[in-house]
Amino acid sequence: MLGYALRRLLTLVPTLLAASLLVFLFVHLIPGDPAAVLLGDSATPEEIASLTRELGLDQPLYTQYLLWLGNVLQGDLGTSIFFRIPVTAVIADGAETSILLALMTMVWIVILGVPIGVVAASYRGTWVDQVTSGGAMLFASVPTFWLGLYLILIFSVTLGWLPSSGYPSIRDTGGLANLRYLLLPSFTLAAPNAALIIRLVRASMLDVQREDHVRTARAKGLAPWKVSVKHVFRNALIAVAAAFGFTFAALVSEAVVTETVFSLPGIGRLVVQSILRRDYPVIQGVILVIVVLYMVINLLVDLAYARLDPRVSLK
Amino acid sequence: MTRPNTDASDLLLDMRGLTLGVATPDGILPVVQDLSLSLSTGETLGIVGESGCGKSLTSLAIMGLLEGTPVRVLAGEIFFRGRDLLRLSPRERRAIMGNEMSMIFQEPMTSLNPVYRIGDQIIEAIREHRPMSRRAARDRALELLTMVRIPDPAGRIDSFPHQLSGGQRQRVMIAMALAGSPRLLIADEPTTALDVTVQAQILKLIVELQKDTGMGVMLISHDLGVIAETCDRIAVMYRGRVVETAGARELFQDMRHPYTRGLLDSIPEADEDVDRLSAIPGRVPTLDETITGCAFHPRCARAGAGCDSDQPALTAFAPTHFARCHYPLEPDA
Ligand SMILES: Nc1ncnc2c1ncn2[C@@H]1O[C@H](COP(=O)(O)OP(=O)(O)OP(=O)(O)O)[C@@H](O)[C@H]1O
Numbered sequence: 001m002l003g004y005a006l007r008r009l010l011t012l013v014p015t016l017l018a019a020s021l022l023v024f025l026f027v028h029l030i031p032g033d034p035a036a037v038l039l040g041d042s043a044t045p046e047e048i049a050s051l052t053r054e055l056g057l058d059q060p061l062y063t064q065y066l067l068w069l070g071n072v073l074q075g076d077l078g079t080s081i082f083f084r085i086p087v088t089a090v091i092a093d094g095a096e097t098s099i100l101l102a103l104m105t106m107v108w109i110v111i112l113g114v115p116i117g118v119v120a121a122s123y124r125g126t127w128v129d130q131v132t133s134g135g136a137m138l139f140a141s142v143p144t145f146w147l148g149l150y151l152i153l154i155f156s157v158t159l160g161w162l163p164s165s166g167y168p169s170i171r172d173t174g175g176l177a178n179l180r181y182l183l184l185p186s187f188t189l190a191a192p193n194a195a196l197i198i199r200l201v202r203a204s205m206l207d208v209q210r211e212d213h214v215r216t217a218r219a220k221g222l223a224p225w226k227v228s229v230k231h232v233f234r235n236a237l238i239a240v241a242a243a244f245g246f247t248f249a250a251l252v253s254e255a256v257v258t259e260t261v262f263s264l265p266g267i268g269r270l271v272v273q274s275i276l277r278r279d280y281p282v283i284q285g286v287i288l289v290i291v292v293l294y295m296v297i298n299l300l301v302d303l304a305y306a307r308l309d310p311r312v313s314l315k
Numbered sequence: 316m317t318r319p320n321t322d323a324s325d326l327l328l329d330m331r332g333l334t335l336g337v338a339t340p341d342g343i344l345p346v347v348q349d350l351s352l353s354l355s356t357g358e359t360l361g362i363v364g365e366s367g368c369g370k371s372l373t374s375l376a377i378m379g380l381l382e383g384t385p386v387r388v389l390a391g392e393i394f395f396r397g398r399d400l401l402r403l404s405p406r407e408r409r410a411i412m413g414n415e416m417s418m419i420f421q422e423p424m425t426s427l428n429p430v431y432r433i434g435d436q437i438i439e440a441i442r443e444h445r446p447m448s449r450r451a452a453r454d455r456a457l458e459l460l461t462m463v464r465i466p467d468p469a470g471r472i473d474s475f476p477h478q479l480s481g482g483q484r485q486r487v488m489i490a491m492a493l494a495g496s497p498r499l500l501i502a503d504e505p506t507t508a509l510d511v512t513v514q515a516q517i518l519k520l521i522v523e524l525q526k527d528t529g530m531g532v533m534l535i536s537h538d539l540g541v542i543a544e545t546c547d548r549i550a551v552m553y554r555g556r557v558v559e560t561a562g563a564r565e566l567f568q569d570m571r572h573p574y575t576r577g578l579l580d581s582i583p584e585a586d587e588d589v590d591r592l593s594a595i596p597g598r599v600p601t602l603d604e605t606i607t608g609c610a611f612h613p614r615c616a617r618a619g620a621g622c623d624s625d626q627p628a629l630t631a632f633a634p635t636h637f638a639r640c641h642y643p644l645e646p647d648a
């Protein structure tokens with residue numbers, strides 16, 4: 001398994017190179033001149049030209065790419081045009097918010113998606129099933145920004161239970177209690193994905209329930225809950241594990257919206273703002289980090305898959 | 316609850332008037348009707364009949380595995396060692412399942428859980444009814460794998476099902492069924508899905524295990540040849556009813572029901588031309604076709620007056636030989 005993981009990581013190298021080129025080209029295709037945006041309306045053409053030179057933006061595109069790539073390979077993502085500090089530092093700043101947001105979202109997805117899916121399957125065809133499946137359908141189709149705004153309206157504005165925006169670092173005063181700032185955003189982000197997991201868990205539980213080996217388990221005289229957990233759920237998990245990979249991909253794009261709605265100082269909002277500021281190095285850096293993360297998560301999902309299903313052999 | 320005047324005989328299983336129905340959009344259709352059969356300790360009872368005649372549903376009803384299917388018990392009693400299984404609570408039934416009574420199925424390829432090692436699946440069956448350490452249960456599992464003649468049990472115990480052949484998987488299923496030292500083993504077409512050579516081996520194994528343990532065996536098959544080789548007593552089913560039942564030798568020497576004859580004639584003899592094989596003409600009627608009288612009459616060459624209107628009663632031809640026919644075959648001269 002370790003050998004497989006290492007080999008997979010090696011095959012990531014060419015993929016990453018191709019991805020880096022795409023990212024670089026894509027970013028430079030965004031219309032607008034960073035120097036002009038940075039200097040504002042009052043700048044003279046001379047000022048803009050000199051800043052452009054200073055930023056190296058007057059060089060041919062391939063030179064810029066090779067320079068950037070060379071630095072990236074040494075772990076240097078460049079310097080933010082806007083903040084004038086290393087891109088790695090800018091990303092590190094937003095990482096705390098985004099990582100905690102992602103973790104809390106995953107927790108929501110698991111604690112909502114799995115048990116509700118199991119219950120819906122167990123009470124298949126009853127009102128319990130109809131309510132949970134209907135609810136899941138509803139949450140799966142609600143746009144993230146709309147749900148976010150409504151949650152703010154209910155829990156922050158009307159009830160006043162939770163903060164509506166921002167997130168002070170847990171290293172600041174407040175400590176871990178600051179996580180309450182992420183409760184609404186993480187729920188918002190989790191809801192549509194948890195809804196998908198509910199439906200998936202339910203469907204795969206029902207599929208597995210029909211399989212012959214479940215009858216064998218019952219023929220052993222096992223109590224129904226043991227059959228459900230040890231035999232049905234354990235097999236249903238195989239299909240669900242694969243879905244967590246897709247879920248992550250969805251989270252990345254939805255996180256951008258969520259962080260914007262809740263004004264969270266995370267990576268998602270950083271991307272949006274950097275695009276507005278034409279902060280090329282930051283955009284490139286963030287996208288590259290996301291690509292790497294995505295690939296690593298896919299690898300982890302494949303490994304988990306092989307762990308869960310002994311019939312899958314890693315080659 | 317307890318069967319009246321239970322003699323201290325070895326009567327293991329005694330089904331009386333078992334009637335099963337399947338719920339369909341058109342209402343409840345009978346799939347097994349007024350089925351009475353019994354089985355003694357140490358006896359092998361064969362149940363034979365074409366596909367769809369209700370063999371599997373009968374065995375699932377005995378095991379208590381109808382839940383989750385649209386099939387329900389409409390009437391009847393199933394006494395197992397003197398207790399009516401149909402009156403037990405689910406918990407009481409589970410205490411018997413996989414313990415005093417166990418079952419092996421037709422599909423060895425899919426009847427084992429693909430994600431657990433076979434040893435763990437056997438250990439689960441052992442520990443469910445006999446609390447013991449994992450260590451002790453593993454030793455017992457090895458013993459069981461040896462009993463069912465899995466080659467190299469110690470090397471195989473940690474295999475996953477997909478690493479075994481069909482025949483080996485069926486052996487594992489048998490080992491699992493033996494985990495509780497059952498008094499009754501129900502084998503529903505245990506060899507149908509296997510290669511011919513493997514079929515013979517598995518049947519031989521079941522017969523030997525039956526001899527060694529003294530358990531009662533209910534062997535279900537659509538193949539009268541298989542049943543003939545292995546069983547002490549045979550029940551022939553057609554469309555949800557027992558049409559003839561007798562001791563194995565008795566049945567072959569003195570068969571009375573035209574359907575039994577038809578089944579026998581459709582077994583190819585080793586030295587026989589295949590084109591001489593006479594299958595029963597026609598097909599098994601589907602469930603929603605109502606057939607009055609004897610259900611076999613549309614296919615029966617002997618059918619005469621009354622066959623299409625009156626259900627023939629189960630008539631005794633000898634103390635242990637019964638058949639349901641208005642115009643039974645004459646004994647061979
Ligand atoms: N789950 C079910 N839902 C509806 N009808 C069923 C179901 N299971 C069985 N039946 C019907 O009940 C009848 C008896 O089925 P059963 O499985 O007992 O037959 P069988 O004798 O075991 O046949 P086979 O040799 O094909 O295994 C068949 O006509 C079948 O179509």
Ligand code: SF4
Binds near residue numbers: 613
């Ligand atoms: S009762 Fe009539 S139709 Fe039925 S098997 Fe006997 S002869 Fe044939």
Ligand SMILES: [Mg+2]
Binds near residue numbers: 371503504
């Ligand atoms: Mg069957």
